[in-house]
Amino acid sequence: MRVLALLDGTLADPEAPLFRADDLGVMRGDGCFETILVVDREPRELGPHLDRMERSARLLQMPLPERAAWERAGQAVIDAWPWDSEPEMGLKLVCTRGIDGGDGTPHGFAMGMDVGPDTKRKRDSGVEVVTLDRGYAPDLMDRAPWLLLSAKTLSYAVNMAALREAEERGADDVIFTASEGTVLEGPTSTVVLAQGRKLLTTPPASGVLAGTTQGALFRAAEQAGWETEVVDFPTSALFDSDGVWLASSIRRLTQVRAINGTSVKADDALHNEIVNLYESNY
Ligand SMILES: Cc1ncc(COP(=O)(O)O)c(C=O)c1O
Numbered sequence: 001m002r003v004l005a006l007l008d009g010t011l012a013d014p015e016a017p018l019f020r021a022d023d024l025g026v027m028r029g030d031g032c033f034e035t036i037l038v039v040d041r042e043p044r045e046l047g048p049h050l051d052r053m054e055r056s057a058r059l060l061q062m063p064l065p066e067r068a069a070w071e072r073a074g075q076a077v078i079d080a081w082p083w084d085s086e087p088e089m090g091l092k093l094v095c096t097r098g099i100d101g102g103d104g105t106p107h108g109f110a111m112g113m114d115v116g117p118d119t120k121r122k123r124d125s126g127v128e129v130v131t132l133d134r135g136y137a138p139d140l141m142d143r144a145p146w147l148l149l150s151a152k153t154l155s156y157a158v159n160m161a162a163l164r165e166a167e168e169r170g171a172d173d174v175i176f177t178a179s180e181g182t183v184l185e186g187p188t189s190t191v192v193l194a195q196g197r198k199l200l201t202t203p204p205a206s207g208v209l210a211g212t213t214q215g216a217l218f219r220a221a222e223q224a225g226w227e228t229e230v231v232d233f234p235t236s237a238l239f240d241s242d243g244v245w246l247a248s249s250i251r252r253l254t255q256v257r258a259i260n261g262t263s264v265k266a267d268d269a270l271h272n273e274i275v276n277l278y279e280s281n282y
Pocket of ligand 1: 035185186187188189190208209210211212213214247248249250
């Protein structure tokens with residue numbers, strides 16, 4: 001299922017071509033995007049997603065159409081979505097730098113997509129992951145801002161290659177590690193640990209995306225009396241913790257059951273508590 005809207009709020013045929021062959025998004029993956037979960041017509045964390053898209057565009061030094069245009073296109077998709085048969089939707093906002101050699105006008109659209117059965121199954125039964133070296137040190141972001149480490153750019157080929165590598169190794173997903181052996185993030189997710197009544201995640205300053213799902217979970221957890229810490233931690237912490245999750249808008253909180261073929265603690269009651277904390281935001 002696909003519903004497509006342009007930034008003026010009009011609907012378009014999702015099966016018809018939309019971009020020119022010389023669009024820089026097509027030719028170089030030059031642009032930024034967001035994926036937002038919408039449940040029963042209600043977008044989750046819309047403000048933080050739009051804030052992050054503006055930040056990504058700033059890091060890319062490209063103009064971004066105004067916020068109202070994204071809200072208008074997103075609402076057009078939500079209004080046209082068949083909520084009775086599909087109660088949840090992934091809403092993609094995509095913006096490219098525009099035509100190669102053109103006048104610099106960015107091109108964007110909003111597209112609603114259904115959440116696949118594989119994602120839902122992993123949410124329910126958890127995942128096995130492998131750790132893969134991402135090849136950079138946690139301080140690289142400061143030293144080399146042009147690498148756009150914490151921006152959500154359209155260049156996800158490396159992230160997708162890592163997921164294929166996981167599949168070849170018989171796993172479902174990936175946790176990237178830094179060259180120092182600390183934990184970064186998943187190719188499309190934030191890593192969250194539980195240690196007693198404390199939740200931990202890696203700081204965006206280490207070059208990971210600031211996750212809106214992790215942000216929502218930590219907000220609710222703090223209100224419920226949990227401690228939270230945003231800090232670099234070694235790969236060994238994945239094995240010593242009371243639970244490990246991959247967090248992202250569409251997968252929500254997916255529990256990690258094994259890492260590199262070794263089981264990690266994956267308590268059902270704790271998983272339910274974490275999921276309920278996140279859901280209590282909505
Ligand atoms: C690299 C990366 N890290 C983290 C996340 C999680 O972000 P969010 O919770 O805002 O969806 C994503 C989302 O796709 C991602 O691509």
